Amino acid sequence: MPCQTDPVWRYIPVMSELSGWGRFPRHKTQLAAPRSEGAITARVAEGRAIARGNGRAYGDSAVGARQTVSMRYFNHMLSFDEKTGVLVAEAGVILGDVISAFLPRGWFPAVTPGTKFVTLGGMIAADVHGKNHHKDGSFGNFIDWIELIGPDGTLRRCSPRSNDELFRRTIGGMGLTGVILRCAIRLRPVESAWIRQTMQPLENLDAALEAFEAADAATYSVAWIDCLSQGDRLGRSLLMLGEHATAAELSEDKVRYPFETPRKNKKTVPFDLPQGVLSQYTVRAFNALYYWKGARQSGESLVDWDTYFYPLDAILGWNRIYGRKGFMQFQCALPLESSPEGLRALLEATSEAGAGSFLAVLKRFGEQESPFSFPMLGYTLALDFPVNAKTLALMEELDRITLDHGGRFYLAKDSQMSAETLHRSDPRAADYAAYRDSEGLRAPFQSRQSERLSL
Amino acid sequence: MTKGPVLILGATSDMAQAVARSYAALGHPLQLAARRPEALEKLKADLELRHSVPVSLHAFDVLDTGSHPAFIETLPALPEIAICAVGMMGEQVENEQDMAAAAQVMRSNYEGPATILALLANRFDARGSGQIVGISSVAGLRGRATNYVYGSAKAGFTAFLSGLRNRFAKRNVHVLTVLPGFVATRMTEGMDLPPRLTAEPEEVAEAIVKALSKGRNVIYVRKIWWLIMAIITSIPEAIFKKLRI
Known part of the structure; x- marks a missing residue:
């Protein structure tokens, strides 16, 4: 057991450098992990605090402007x-x-x-x-x-x-x-723990949107989108529909233990890949291969829940593949009527910049009535990029296209948007900021992100 | 197959809770004992929900050695595995001057844990099966100016465990001594510990489960601690007494 009184290991209030899952940006903050409600209150009393869960928001949503309150001990x-x-x-x-x-x-x-x-x-x-x-x-x-x-x-x-x-x-x-x-x-x-998956290869954006509209009755739908393909193939995708498999739909061996799925080996990315391993060439090759593989598997299959919902969780620490500088996510939602045009413009800008994104995802949103939640009736597109000057410029371009088409941005993914962009994209932001002021929430609760976005 | 109950003494500590989670995940019923069992209600609910195992809470005062036989009687069953995570660091500076405080540290780390484990060991022997885990400390391997009161009590506890193991070597009662090194717990919160030498409580728990299943006798959690302690214990006393480590 450790030796508390050892002079070498004295109490030092630690300023930690924290970031989100994208590892960009990084900020100094006072990180504490309270074990009691009273200890949380004490942190809040210090001001400009934000709670932090498992640090999976991509940017600085859970990095406190002064205090960061880790909730790791409140896990019962x-x-x-x-x-x-x-x-x-x-x-x-x-x-x-x-x-x-x-x-x-x-x-x-x-x-x-x-x-x-x-x-x-x-x-x-x-x-x-x-x-x-x-x-x-x-x-x-x-x-x-x-x-x-x-x-x-x-x-x-x-x-x-x-x-x-x-x-x-x-x-x-x-x-x-x-x-x-x-x-x-x-x-x-x-x-059961199984998902009945239907895979549809779709040769371009129009076909993808048409397929989404046709698949409205499916419980789950999501498309992986090749954001480097151009011309007639712009927006070629693999649409994956899913339903929870009923017991009757399972084979005899599976129906005996419907909630058991094969154990998978987790892989870990052990170190930061050098910058540039993910270039437009490697991503282009990956995308072509992935599309081709998906197209060959088109049709129905039974997939376990972990593979269907969380394919990336199988690679622990996958955020390291973008190298030491980290990466950024771009995710916007566009209204239904401007989606075809807006998505086309976003994909064109991305493929022209040649900025490769492994994890390009397209998804149809339904109705949403909330004071400040992200989704809106329409479509959402998510892309990720390594942090560099070129992609920072591209992000600005993507922000502009989104604004022009009446769209808005997902704050859990954001790491670099300006307050002006947020407030232009979403009139609800001003309303939320006013609410925070009227309830006296602005001084006690402040993340790096909320500070940046004037919330 | 139903699994044997696991008794955890001093169950409010971070290491104990991690051990409880590990054994619950393996399907063992748990008996959690602490001075204030009401502080464990949340953990009990959590373990029962996550792992569908029965969890019972028990009041246990390690210093009240007279109550130990009665305590064992209150358990729903004689455990198959008993893990002692009781410990108290105290303040060395205080322990040097205030003998009552020093005695409290000695009794909490040695007399109390040894008494309860001796009682359990005898019952295990009578039954013909049982495993005992004592969480001791590397601090017990050599007395140092910075924490010798705590260290000496842990030294006594380590020797006691070793003797117990020796006594039951040919019987079906096994004793495991754990010398964890630095662990990131409530005890060490805010201390700037070297990350390579500091284990997470979950690591300690996994090491205990694995060591017990393999019948190991003495373990360090991080292997490097074996080397560190081998060096520290081999320094000649004439030199050691002048060092400040």
Whole structure:
């Protein structure tokens, strides 16, 4: 056991350099991991604090302007109702642990983002969406109540019935209404751990959009998009539709243990790849291969939940493939009517710049009524780029195209947008900032991102 | 196959909680004992939900050695594995002057843990099976000016575990001594520990589970600690006494 009184290892209040999953930008902040509600309150009292879950937001959403409050010790599941599927848990619980605990009993998250390494608190703050947004909406639709620590240190429970404004603004509020401590979320019943996947190769953007509209009835839909193809092939994609497989749809060997799936070997990226390994040539080659492989697998197949929802989670530390400087994500949502034109302009700009993105994803959004959540009826496009001068210029271009087409940006992915861009894209931002002022939330709760975006 | 219950003494510590999570994940029923068992309610709910194992909470005061036999009687079953994570660092400066404080550290790290484990070992022997894990410390391998009160108590505990192991070597009761080195816990929060030498509590838990299943006798969690301690214990006393480490 360690020797507390050793002179070499004295108490030093540590200033940590923190970043999000994209490892850009990095900022100094006072990082603490409280173990009691009182200790959280003490942090909040110091001012300009933000709660941090598992650090999966890409940019600086969970880097405190002064204090960063890690929720790692608030990771207990507290109760579960087998009849309704309502789970009460602390905010630091990791989504993957929820799946491990409840999928064997026939329950699955009603909405899940593309990684299971997020915390419930983070999912609420970003009001995450999944491949079923067009049908079920965002995560916020499946929350019964939230308990959060406010600016004065009091713990408040909010729900659609009590403190409903606080409730609605906390969902998608990027942690700027208080420290989310506990929540009650509804899981969905499933009959197996398998997804019935239908893969459709689509030769260009028009075909992809047409296929999305035709697939409106599918529970899950998402397209991987080759953002380097040009001309007639601009926007060629693989559309992946999915349904939870029922017991009746499983083969005899699988139906005996419907919730068991083969164990997979996790791979780890052990070091930062040198800058430039991901060049437009390697990404172009990868994309061609991936499309070709997908096209060969077109049609229906049974895929386990982990492979279907979280393909990248199988490669631990994949954020290192972009090298030491880190990477940026671009994700925008465009209204339905301007989507075809807007997406075309975004893809043209990307392929012209030759800026390769492995993880280009296109997705149809359904209706969304929220004070500040990201989704809107239309389409969303997500791209990622290594951090360099060329991609920074491209990001500005993509921001401009998005603004021109009435779109907006996903704050959980943002790391570099200007306040002006945000406020031009989204009139709700000013309303949210005004709410923060009126409730006295601006001084106690401030992330690097909220500071940058004048929220 | 139903798995044997695991008793964890001093269950509020970070290492103990990590060990509890590991054994719950393997499907073992848990008996968590601490001075304030009410502080463990949240952990109990969490472990039961995640792993569907029964978890019972027990009040246990390591210093009240007279109550130890009765404590064992209150357990729902005699455990198959007993893990002692009780420990108390204290402040060396205080321990040098205040003998009551020093005695408290000695009793918490040696007398108390040894008493309860001796009682359990005898019952394990009578039953003909059982495994005992004592979490001791590298600080017990050589007394240093900076924490010799704590270190001496851990030295006593380490020797006690070694003797217990020796006594039961030919019987079906196994004793594992754990010397974790630095661990990132509440005890060390805010200390600027060298990352290469500092294990996470989860690492300690995994090491214990693995070592116990392999029947190991003494483990360091990070292998480098074996080397560090080999060097520290081999320095001649004439030189060592002048060092400040």
